[in-house]
Amino acid sequence: MGNPSSATINDLKATIEWGRVSDKGVPDNEHAKSREVTFDRSLHAGAWNDVQVVLDAIPPREITQ
Numbered sequence: 001m002g003n004p005s006s007a008t009i010n011d012l013k014a015t016i017e018w019g020r021v022s023d024k025g026v027p028d029n030e031h032a033k034s035r036e037v038t039f040d041r042s043l044h045a046g047a048w049n050d051v052q053v054v055l056d057a058i059p060p061r062e063i064t065q
Helices: none
Strands: 013-018 033-038
Touching: none
Parallel strands: none
Antiparallel strands: 013 033
């Protein structure tokens, strides 16, 4: 996760949403999932930070950018 700010971020909380898309690339919002996560590491200023997030009920091969 990138932190482009000039400040270290502590105790970051975020709501992450994920789900499948149709063959045309349209999100299937009716079946989307959502979860609030709290990162236990500080995000260092002006840097990429390695964080781990597990998305339930979706195989890695189905995750697209």
